[in-house]
Amino acid sequence: MSKVLKNDHTEETLFEVAEFFKVLGDPTRIKIVSALFENGELCVNDIVNLVDVSRTAVSHQLRILKDKRIISYRKEGQMKFYHLDDAHVEVIVLLTITHLSHH
Known part of the structure; x- marks a missing residue:
């Protein structure tokens, strides 16, 4: 059995895993993550247009993510360009989509 699947993780680690999935459990946040996954790097205005949510709501969700x-x-001048933190996030989203499409 993989070490990842063994039951020897601290309570703190398990809490962090639950929090990670809780954050991804919000429809607006998953739309933002999907937009970044598909487009690479986006500024706030691009994200607002793609997910069709107010700028205030997008900014709030970006802060949480x-x-x-x-x-x-x-940052490039005054502009911020957002992207997925690393390839692991992309893999998690793809695996979840793959899992859900097996019905």
Whole structure:
């Protein structure tokens, strides 16, 4: 059995895993993650247009995603360009989609 599947994780690790999936459990946040997955890097205005949510709501959701290290950004002048934090996020989303499509 893989070490990942063994039951030797701390309570803190299990809590963090649950929090990670809780964050991805919000429809607006998953739309943002999907937009970044499909487009690579986007500014706030692009995200607003793609997910059809207000700028305020997108900014709030971006902050949550950034705090949980699901996304990050780079600055270019005054603009922030958001992208998935690493390839693991992409894999998790793809595996979830694959899992759900097996019906």
